[in-house]
Amino acid sequence: MSAPNKSYDPVEVEAVKPDEVARHRADALAAIAAAASLDALHQVKIAVAGDRAPLALANREIGALPPAARAEVGKRIGEARGAVKAALAARQEALETERDARVLVEEAVDVTLPWDRAPRGARHPLTTIQERIADIFVAMGYQVVDGPEVEAEWYNFDALNFPPDHPVRDLQDTFFVAGKGQDQDQDTEGAVSGLVLRTHTSPVQARTLLAQGAPVYAVSPGRTYRTDELDATHTPVFSQIEGLAVDEGLTMGDLKGTLDHWATAMFGDGVVTRLRPHFFPFTEPSAEVDLQCFVCKGASVGDPENPCRTCGSEGWIEWGGCGMVNPRVLIACGVDPERYSGFAFGMGLERSLMFLNNVQDMRDMIEGDVRFTLPFGMEI
Known part of the structure; x- marks a missing residue:
C-alpha cells in the first residue's frame, strides 16, 4: 500500500487565492486613502480591519488548507493585513495633524485684544x-x-x-x-x-x-x-x-x-x-x-x-x-x-x-x- 500524496491539494478556497487577497488589499488601501475625516476613517477601519473584514475572513480559511499550503498563504495574507494596518496608522496621523492645524486657526485667541471691553456687570x-x-x-x-x-x-x-x-x-x-x-x-x-x-x-x-x-x-x-x-x-x-x-x-x-x-x-x-x-x-x-x-x-x-x-x-x-x-x-x-x-x-x-x-x-x-x-x- 502506498502512502498518501500530501503535495496534492484537493480543496480550492476562493478567499485565499492570490488574486482575491490582492483585490481585498487594494480595496482596503483605496478606502483608507479616501477617508476625509477621523470619523470616516473609524468606519473604514471597522470595514477593512475588523473581525468581519474580507482579509480577516480569509485568514480564518488558512486552517482548512493542507499543511504544505498554509505557510505560503499565511505569509501572503499577513503581508496584506500588515499593509492595511500601516496605511490606517499613517492616515490616522495625517488626519490628526490636519485637525490640530485647523483648530489652531479656528479657535485662535488674540491675546493682544483689550480685555476690558465686555463689562462684567454693575452694582444697582x-x-x-x-x-x-x-x-x-x-x-x-x-x-x-x-x-x-x-x-x-x-x-x-x-x-x-x-x-x-x-x-x-x-x-x-x-x-x-x-x-x-x-x-x-x-x-x-x-x-x-x-x-x-x-x-x-x-x-x-x-x-x-x-x-x-x-x-x-x-x-x-x-x-x-x-x-x-x-x-x-x-x-x-x-x-x-x-x-x-x-x-x-x-x-x-x-x-x-x-x-x-x-x-x-x-x-x-x-x-x-x-x-x-x-x-x-x-x-x-x-x-x-x-x-x-x-x-x-x-x-x-x-x-x-x-x-x-x-x-x-x-x-x-x-x-x-x-x-x-x-x-x-x-x-x-x-x-x-x-x-x-x-x-x-x-x-x-x-x-x-x-x-x-x-x-x-x-x-x-x-x-x-x-x-x-x-x-x-x-x-x-
Whole structure:
C-alpha cells in the first residue's frame, strides 16, 4: 500500500487565492486613502480591519488548507493585513495633524485684544447711593443701624406717636402680615400688637433708643413698604434712609445745618435747601425739606415762555421730611425729654437717585433691566 500524496491539494478556497487577497488589499488601501475625516476613517477601519473584514475572513480559511499550503498563504495574507494596518496608522496621523492645524486657526485667541471691553456687570445704583449717603453720615460721627422689615405694629406706629385711629394704620395704606383677629405678638408694654411690613425705617430708630439710650446719632437705610400704586414716581417697595440725633441741647438749627451739609455732599456746592412747616406724628415741630431746582435754579417761576419740567416751574423740589423728635416718642423709648432733645429726618433713595442722575421713571429702578444699571458701573 502506498502512502498518501500530501503535495496534492484537493480543496480550492476562493478567499485565499492570490488574486482575491490582492483585490481585498487594494480595496482596503483605496478606502483608507479616501477617508476625509477621523470619523470616516473609524468606519473604514471597522470595514477593512475588523473581525468581519474580507482579509480577516480569509485568514480564518488558512486552517482548512493542507499543511504544505498554509505557510505560503499565511505569509501572503499577513503581508496584506500588515499593509492595511500601516496605511490606517499613517492616515490616522495625517488626519490628526490636519485637525490640530485647523483648530489652531479656528479657535485662535488674540491675546493682544483689550480685555476690558465686555463689562462684567454693575452694582444697582440704589445700593451705591445708599452706601454713599451712609459714608457721609459716618464721617459726621453717626452709626449705621438696621432692623427687621417685618415689624411689630407697636414699633412701627405706637412708639412713634401714631394714634390707633390714624389713617396710615388702615389696610388701604399698610401691608399687614398679622393683624387684629390673627396671630399677633406682644409689644414691650405687654399689649397685643399686629405685624406689618414696615412703612418707614423709623422703627429702627425706636429700637436703637430702647437698646442704647441717649445720646445717639444714627442713620437707618433700608427697604420699606406701602400700598402705593406702581407708576413713574411711586412704588409699593421703596428705599429710605432716616436719621436720628438725640443729645442735650439739640435744636432746629442743628437739623438745618446737618441737612445743608448732606445736600452739599450729595448734589454739589451751591445747592439751596428750605424748610416748609408740616405735620408728622413723631416730630414737633415738623417740616418738609425742599431743594432748589438744580435745573432752572428757580428762574422758571413766573416765566411761562421757559417752563421747567423738573420742578414744574415751582423752583423747588420736595426732598423729604424732618423735625424735632416729639417728646412722646422720647418717653416711649425711655429717654427723659426734660434733659434730651433730638431731631429726625427721612428721605427716599429713589427720589434722590432721580434728582442726582435725572432718572425719569422710578419703574426703571426695579424692573431688573441690565441696560439701566450698566451705565452706573461698579462704583464702590
